[in-house]
Amino acid sequence: MLSAVEKTRIRVSKNTEAKKKSLFGQFLTPARIARYMAGLFYPTTNDICRLLDPGAGIGSLSSAFLEQCISGDLPFDKVRITAFELDEHLHQDLGNTFASYSGRVPLAYEIIGGDFIEEAVNRIQFGNGNRFSYAILNPPYKKINSDSRHRFLLRQTGIETVNLYSAFVALTLALMAPGGQVVAIIPRSFCNGPYYRPFRNFLLERAAIRHMHLFASRNKAFKDDAVLQENIIIMLERGGQQGDVKITTSTDDSFTDLTTHVHSFNRIVFPDDLEHFIHVPTSPECNAIELLAAVRYSLEDIGIQVSTGPVVDFRLKDHLRDMPELGTVPLLYPVHFNGQNTEWPKTDIKKPNAIQRNVETEKWFFPNGFYCVVRRFSSKEERRRIIASVVQPDIFDDAEVLGFENHLNVFHQRKHGLPEALARGLAMFLNTTAVDEYFRRFNGHTQVNATDLKLMKYPSREALVALGKVAKGIPNDQVIIDRLFQELQEA
Structure with a gap:
């Protein structure tokens, strides 16, 4: 009653x-x-x-x-x-x-x-x-x-x-x-x-x-x-x-x-x-990340930085283009990433695919290269909080620079790309179930801030590179990702 x-x-x-x-x-x-x-x-x-x-x-x-x-x-x-x-x-x-x-x-x-x-x-x-x-x-x-x-x-x-x-x-x-x-x-x-x-x-x-x-x-x-x-x-x-x-x-x-x-x-x-x-x-x-002695390094220790994507689209609206054209560079949103694959340009999205390169926009760009990116927001329906992908530079033809929109966090080396194996290994580590469970213990909302990623602990640079060499070409399957990470820790 x-x-x-x-x-x-x-x-x-x-x-x-x-x-x-x-x-x-x-x-x-x-x-x-x-x-x-x-x-x-x-x-x-x-x-x-x-x-x-x-x-x-x-x-x-x-x-x-x-x-x-x-x-x-x-x-x-x-x-x-x-x-x-x-x-x-x-x-x-x-x-x-x-x-x-x-x-x-x-x-x-x-x-x-x-x-x-x-x-x-x-x-x-x-x-x-x-x-x-x-x-x-x-x-x-x-x-x-x-x-x-x-x-x-x-x-x-x-x-x-x-x-x-x-x-x-x-x-x-x-x-x-x-x-x-x-x-x-x-x-x-x-x-x-x-x-x-x-x-x-x-x-x-x-x-x-x-x-x-x-x-x-x-x-x-x-x-x-x-x-x-x-x-x-x-x-x-x-x-x-x-x-x-x-x-x-x-x-x-x-x-x-x-x-x-x-x-x-x-x-x-x-x-x-x-x-x-x-x-x-x-x-x-204890969470697996807490138990693993090998996961004890800061991003500074492994020579990597992470930043929020600098392109705030509504502030640069006049420079955005639906599709690439002469004088533009690729503009990447979360929608351009599917597992470990970069899909650009995409014709079936409401977001622009490109942004003009000029004196007003130049300072927001990164040189083309391999990067690890993490969505800043996950939807309430998604099973994971941290969703990491790899930027593949060869799909952008001869583009010299890239634009990362504000809804992405970008791992880089002093605003330059990462070695391919390091980018892939970092993305695989971030996509493990252990990391997702660890992250949920202090983060209760759908937003993943660059500060959160900075304060996490990571495997050594060498371990991430080794993981990345194994990761290339494997399917985006959670069981396989977790098994490969476990095998690396036991090696």
């Missing part, structure tokens, strides 16, 4: 226009997820609980927390809730949720409208109000412009981040008392990439990670709102001593196939990783 709060969530969600959901960046939390999140908290010796619920919506998360109090799992003499909700149209439903607990739990609450970021920054800067002992949140998902008021306010408290969800988590941590517990459901995108590095540093400096739960399916956590995002539930302790981390996974919010493993922290954040990528291992075994 659906609870009254869950019935309200479904009603509000169905009656809220998609445009408004996007504007606020807020999606209401389903009851089963709310209950799971509330169940992650553990009791302390405090008699009074001060609970923070930023972006409270209709109160689904606070309601789940109060149910834990009623059950005796979180016993308190008094519970005081501070709930922030920007959308005033939800205040009545939120108030009704809290009022329904009158007489069932010793509760006092306040509902605060307006901007949580502004209010939180004021509290942090001027110290008004007691610190919170618990926080539970499903923050809004929305980018923050670099020149926005939100970005300015956050910088006043030493927070540098690019999305509302990470801003809410950072501010929440800053508002917690020592030992305070935070449980949040957020996109997994903060785990890697350069844009979230300041946020990762902020989080790791101020809190211990106690628990992370990963939903294996991208579209199940908020299926009512058709949210396509790999979400993670994270439990943090403000100022806690970092120890082992519990990792749980389930396909969806039914939690019927829940798996649980405990990992040492050095498998969550690698000690030598200056970027502080946060890995989410989904099995107790």
Whole structure:
């Protein structure tokens, strides 16, 4: 039977226009997820609980927390809730949720409208109000412009981040008392990439990670709102001593196939990783890449660089041509690669095949040669995250230079091509199942950034060349690729 709060969530969600959901960046939390999140908290010796619920919506998360109090799992003499909700149209439903607990739990609450970021920054800067002992949140998902008021306010408290969800988590941590517990459901995108590095540093400096739960399916956590995002539930302790981390996974919010493993922290954040990528291992075994001593070299060690394709097509629109003609050079998109084969030009695509070579475009080109390229984006239907291919220079006739469009990452040697065997060996290594599994432990979205590729470890240059000599001419078959890589490691 659906609870009254869950019935309200479904009603509000169905009656809220998609445009408004996007504007606020807020999606209401389903009851089963709310209950799971509330169940992650553990009791302390405090008699009074001060609970923070930023972006409270209709109160689904606070309601789940109060149910834990009623059950005796979180016993308190008094519970005081501070709930922030920007959308005033939800205040009545939120108030009704809290009022329904009158007489069932010793509760006092306040509902605060307006901007949580502004209010939180004021509290942090001027110290008004007691610190919170618990926080539970499903923050809004929305980018923050670099020149926005939100970005300015956050910088006043030493927070540098690019999305509302990470801003809410950072501010929440800053508002917690020592030992305070935070449980949040957020996109997994903060785990890697350069844009979230300041946020990762902020989080790791101020809190211990106690628990992370990963939903294996991208579209199940908020299926009512058709949210396509790999979400993670994270439990943090403000100022806690970092120890082992519990990792749980389930396909969806039914939690019927829940798996649980405990990992040492050095498998969550690698000690030598200056970027502080946060890995989410989904099995107790170490990944094959972690176990292989031969895979320990940086791109710098093997004399290779990787860059995002420099041709941003919409900025050079006047110079693009559907097909090659006099005065143009090949322009390569992900669609031009199929396994290890380069297919150019292609007549059945909506993308241009060529770009004019002139004084305005010359600086964006690479000399023709062998390169390893990786798509920056994979579609949600594709089985792999990393999809690597080899540029074959002989198919471009007498072209002196090539253009790489921005949706490709390009491996090169100081903006020149690679030896053929090295390019092929690098592509084969990147296409192994071991690399794909390793990459998924810190990357939860479909984008593959050049920074991600820079921070990975690789076999030696000699090993990649040897792999490339074997790779030439073999079919694009996953079983064969994995077997050849394994044989190379055992040799």
